[in-house]
Amino acid sequence: MPQKDTDRHNRNLLSTLSEGDLVEFPRGGYSHWGIYAGDEDIIHLVAEEHGVMAFGSRKACVSKDYFFGVAGDSKARKNNYLDHTFSAYKPEVIVERAMSKIGRTDYDHFTNNCEHFVIWCRYGTAISPQAINGAQVTTVLGVIAGVAATAAGIGVTLLKLL
Numbered sequence: 001m002p003q004k005d006t007d008r009h010n011r012n013l014l015s016t017l018s019e020g021d022l023v024e025f026p027r028g029g030y031s032h033w034g035i036y037a038g039d040e041d042i043i044h045l046v047a048e049e050h051g052v053m054a055f056g057s058r059k060a061c062v063s064k065d066y067f068f069g070v071a072g073d074s075k076a077r078k079n080n081y082l083d084h085t086f087s088a089y090k091p092e093v094i095v096e097r098a099m100s101k102i103g104r105t106d107y108d109h110f111t112n113n114c115e116h117f118v119i120w121c122r123y124g125t126a127i128s129p130q131a132i133n134g135a136q137v138t139t140v141l142g143v144i145a146g147v148a149a150t151a152a153g154i155g156v157t158l159l160k161l162l
Helices: 003-014 067-071 091-100 114-123 129-161
Strands: 022-026 031-038 041-047 059-066 103-106
Touching: 003 067, 022 067, 022 114, 031 067, 031 091, 031 114, 041 067, 041 091, 041 114, 059 067, 091 114
Parallel strands: none
Antiparallel strands: 022 031, 031 041, 041 059, 059 103
């Protein structure tokens, strides 16, 4: 999508956001998440390396940043997708919870990422379905690699026997 269309989309979305809404920024293979704090600001957890949620990063920062700076090339979307599962705090409480975490913190893709952060702010529980899905993919790939290594070992043994 051309940048002009993305900007238009994001301006339209911004006009519909309320304080405390979860905002998802699709980045290709994953999504970045933030809390809408009003005044075109997003509070989000950002890995210190590269300014994105990088694998292997151990330090992060919760910061309050300009919506369009966070969005970048992403076509953002409001995504309070767990409202049907959990009770959301009042908007001002969600923003207060997010603001209370501003500063340095630890980061772990599977246990403390940007999605964990925003879900904790809105609902009081820290989960990340995207990390759970990533862990399942990682497990499957590990199993496949193990099977392939085992098969390769069997093949080498068979060649030695011949």
